[in-house]
Amino acid sequence: MGLGKIGVVLAVLCWGFGASGETPSKPQAAKVLRYAFEIAETGFDPAQISDYYSRTATENMFDALYRYDYLARPAKVIPNVADGMPVITDDFRNYTIKVKPGIYFADDPAFGGKKRELTAQDFVYTFKRIFDPKTKAQIYPDLEEVKLLGMDALRRAAEKPGASFNYDTDVEGLRALDRYTIQFKMLESKPRFIYLLTESSVLGVVAREVVEKYGDKIMEHPVGTGPFKLDQWTRSSKITFVKNPNFREEYYEAEPPADDELSQEIYRQMKGKRIPVVDKVEISIIDEVQPRWLSFLGNEHDFLMYLPAQFANQVIPNNKLAPNLVKKGIRIERYAAPEVTFSYFNMENPTVGGNTVDKVALRRAIALAYNTEEEIRVPRRNQAIAAQGVVPPNTWGYDPKFKSEMSDYNPARAKALLDMFGYVDKDGDGWRDMPDGSPLVLEYATSPSAADRELNEVWKKSMTAVGIQVVFKTAKWPENLKAARAGKVMMWGLGNSASSPDGGSFLDFGYGPQKFEGNLAAFQNDEYDKLYRQQVVMPDGPDRLAIMQKMVKILVTYMPYKFNTHRIRTDVMQPWLIGYRRHPTSRAFWRYVDIDLSKLPKP
Known part of the structure; x- marks a missing residue:
């Protein structure tokens, strides 16, 4: 989660501008998504975090093999960096998955000035890292339960006095078959393993060079292949993320239910837009409910995640948006939270x-x-x-x-x-x-x-x-x-x-x-x-x-x-925030929303 100054995206000047006398197009203001976390983050290493707010940040910086269709209900798993759905054999014991070529990590000094492509071996390393006792991964019990063949033995060997985890040991249950193919083999049937493969927040793919370069400081140096990267971070205060310039070419697609008018309208508004749409995300940490609500009312934030219950009678009397807020164009979404x-x-x-x-x-x-x-x-x-x-x-x-x-x-x-x-x-x-x-x-x-x-x-x-x-x-x-x-x-x-x-x-x-x-x-x-x-x-x-x-x-x-x-839960949105819809389980909504600059209040 990070923080920074609002930039501008300069329009590209026509070739020959100086000779022709043409005037440059007007710079377009950056689209910035602004909102608040009610609880402070703990860091940005997917393997080590466990809290909802840090996981929100990592889910938008890191990639998993799969993700959820943003608008499909009930939740539907679709490929993310995987090239298609997994080939599943042996009664849900073997999963073989292709990784899309041409996907790159955000630039970082760990890569020595070269663009670093994502490979199947990166997923092998990411999953092995969860088993390394030194990592103290919060999701380790979930992954241990999967019973990937050979991984328990590798873990036990690393737990012996004076031993360290051997990342280079080949194990049957976790292999890169070639540059772009990864295979998982398990002792027992795992019919819901696909859900773990969507967990970009805690199983987001990382590069070995980055982890080894930053060591104990890795919580402060997230480097992923996702749509955003950390820009600035003032711990427990403010965080800014910016577009990852290396993010792949991806466009908005979804399968909204035919009988869901709101999702259908969002799809009409967003279909075909290149992801991510916003340029920057600014997160403030505001643990007290009143200043969080006042920041939204004062137009400092575009979105209020979780209306504080203390303001329910004022904002949603009888569970409907108050007329004065309706007049402002403010919208809400209420849902039974999972x-x-x-x-x-x-x-x-x-x-x-x-x-x-x-x-x-x-x-x-x-x-x-x-x-x-x-x-x-x-x-x-x-x-x-x-x-x-x-x-x-x-x-x-x-x-x-x-x-x-x-x-x-x-x-x-x-x-x-x-x-x-x-x-x-x-x-x-x-x-x-x-x-x-x-x-x-x-x-x-x-x-x-x-x-x-x-x-x-x-x-x-x-x-x-x-x-x-x-x-x-x-x-x-x-x-x-x-x-x-x-x-x-x-x-x-x-x-x-x-x-x-x-x-x-x-x-x-x-x-x-x-x-x-x-x-x-x-x-x-x-x-x-x-x-x-x-x-x-x-x-x-x-x-x-x-x-x-x-x-x-x-x-x-x-x-x-x-x-x-x-x-x-009730989420509250300003009229200029486009495309927001609460997903039952995914927190990766930053890439799916837009800011209508024409509706922003003038300073």
Whole structure:
């Protein structure tokens, strides 16, 4: 994510201008997309990042083999730098893919002044890098689960004391068959492997020369083949991206649904335009909701990603755009986001962790005491629905009829559970204690924003009502994430958004081998892990769905997570922003939008 000055694109002068006396055409102003992230980025190395905002940046700088059609619904995978769809054999165990020739990385000193073409070997290196323990790749558990033949052995060899990862070792499961052909071979059937091959945000192809040149500084030096490149970066403040001059010749194409009038109109407006259309993207980091909204109202931003719930009553009364904003030409898009908000319990924490009956009772009592309805009504301004489990709307496997205890609000039952298992006030100070008499104090990680403070108030009010003391430990989001991955957080509330159309990908929340990674709670359950491994090799269908629902019930029973809501999101657009449409899983929208300079307000 980067920042810079607004440039101009000079019109090309006619040959012989000096002799003919012709006047040059007027310079055209640059088209700049401006908006804000609500949470700061962590960096730009696809292999190391995990947060939504950094992944938004990398998804627009790096390429994967495949991507999603921007307008197709349901989500449709199409070739990106791959030359056609994969040849799949051996019951989804072998994928052979051709890479398009003539695709180049952005210029960088690592290439010694030469243009660097993308090859199949670059994908081999990119995937191997995820297995290198030194990389500490956040997506490693997902790729480990694929079981590429030979890669686990290569990883284990690199984990030995004093050893390093050998990138030059040939492995059966990950090979460049020639300059433009890559082959993946897996131990087990992987019918949804194609979704991983769209993950440009975390599996975007990188060049070995770049990684080796910048070493530990690679988070600051993204070099991809995508439509944009980093221009300037002021950490946690502002980032500017500019067009990648080496980006291939590509034109807007899509398959909008025939019955979707908005997508059809966007397609008419954008069809045939060369991608990317805008020249520059400027991202501000504004964590407080009011200044983010005021920046949009003041025409400083072209787009407001996620209308803050605090302004829902003002902007979308009765869930329709307010008349005064309609008059300005402002537009909105509302959708059930494929995401889940949750609070987790660190299962290794001595206060709230563990699978003994009394610890399970404590977590279930806390969940029953938490007022999800108030969270939806007050901090979220009715812009959410209660979550019954981890699988979100608009993903495969979500069942709107499924009901569980997860969303129940029952303080009386919570108190009864606490009393039954000895969580009572033993010292008469008004707060419940642990069964051994030590204080029962929940430590909840949070961030210093108005939105977090409102959510904290619901937690405080809910816990106080049943006699549980809660204190809030405030830090910036990246700091909380670092502490969470180190197992140093007792409780934390955050959200997760789908990166593929498969709701089953959310089930790694409880998968033991991903503890403190995808499984932040560090939940361990043999039955859950067995079911997880079983469903991951199954094609989509009723049998897989039944297993997924059984896994959700296990999470409800042990309550390592309190899944709170699925948010109803609203994006807000200025009249001069053309072509925007929220995709269910992809964040790579920068290349698909345009700025109508004639509609921009005059300074």
